[in-house]
Amino acid sequence: MVRVLGILLLLAANHACARPERIVSLSPHITEMLFAIGAGEQVVATDEASDYPARVASLPKVANYRSLNLERILALQPDLVVAWRSAQSLQVAPLEQLGIRVVYSEPRRLHDLADELEYLGRLTGQEHQASQVAAHYRRELDQLARQYRDAAAVSVFYQLGESPLMSVNGDTWMGQAVRLCGGENITEHSLSPYPQIDPEFVLAQNPGVILAENRAQLRRWLDWPELKAVQKRQLFTIDADSLHRFTPRTPAGIATLCRQLELAR
Template identity: 70%
Template sequence: MLTLLGTAGAGELHADEARAEPARRIVSLSPHITEMLFAIGAGPQVIAVDEASDYPVAVTPLPKVANYRSLNLEQILALQPDLIVAWRSAQHLQVQPLIHLGIPVAYSEPLRLRDLADELEYLGELSGHRQQARAQARHYLQQLEALERHYRDARPVSVFYQLGSTPLMSANEGTWVGQAIRLCGGTNIMAASTAPYPQLNAELVLARDPEVILASSDEELALWRRWPSLQAVQKARLLTVDADLLHRFTPRTPEGIRQLCRQLELARAE
């Protein structure tokens, strides 16, 4: 959720704080934040983004002032922003110098699928696009609820969701991907992992023998063809999903979930 908790610095914004004026010069430090800002009509107020922000296409010419490792503090200061929106868990420490200089900072940390609606509305408050943000939030929740109703009674399908191959990783039930799998009626073989994104070996997947293996590319899935005894290999259920739609938590996420659900439907159809 877009909340600021704990001991705030001079520039940190809290969820219950109102700005006297909407932010006019916004720096977004994460792709999902960038997408949300553009979705609610605040795109013209975004003056810089991180290197991974590539949607919508209007972000292409904007200055890139951050990556997953660091921020270009000098460049950010030169742009004279009146609001920074950052990803709390990844960037809380990186933005501390900006907070100490008095630049307002808000954080985004969506944890549950429904959180996105609240975040859209909060960004609407900060940017002065309340009406459009509410409309986007309402549309997002309508899509999510329609998917929940449609797949509520679907036959469970065991799933391994692959995140990369070196190292081999997956996602537990609490992650966005894990929640999407559950919504679609899938049974995530890594649901109970204590790590949100556990590293594992292929032997564990072989032992649990999922009905479906999902990844973002055919190249990643090629690993499993070494083991033709896997039922996902035997029945041609090595399937791909669009990582941009599922790994970034944005208003496009319902389309990513819809795509994932359709892939699981292929297993149910047999």
């Protein structure tokens, strides 16, 4: 009890500082954004999936996609914890109850990421670099939108996983990226963000392009040579790090996706 009270007193003292100096990041996209805006030296721990930039590897790992190591987080005496709301709000509730400052990051639309970068800049005292990174991100995204605004439509199946076979709807980051590039996502209007589907559905829709994370996932479609994407050899791999993690690198992943759809045209 005395140890816990001591930690809480230290945390209270840290809260008085205008700029947090001991930040715990609980999601890969959060970690990457913090480093991008110049707050990397303030990060004292991350989740196990955070692996970019490379120097993140040396930081303590205090969370995974299932749980948090609350005792280890407390021992690090953070003055700010940044979490992913939809996945971690229940897990971090005990930290908030102990008086630790917790904020959430969950950008939902492609343009929201720039606002998120600026928000994190204000939180961490890194406003100048954050505003520069956000402005560059907006320019890249707007340029892509202009470049492919009038592109001819091409039907796309975006494969997400294999067992079970899943895809993405139009509200996800990946779905928005497909639409920005002029693609017509065959699961655009699914009620679920990440619908589970049958191969027969893909066969019925007969997309012109199939996208997946690796060649092994794409090879299964060679069993259906009648598919347009197979006939035209338009089975493309995507960069999961830039498209499945919503970060300043995302426009580069979208640009690659757009070039792939352009090839299909």
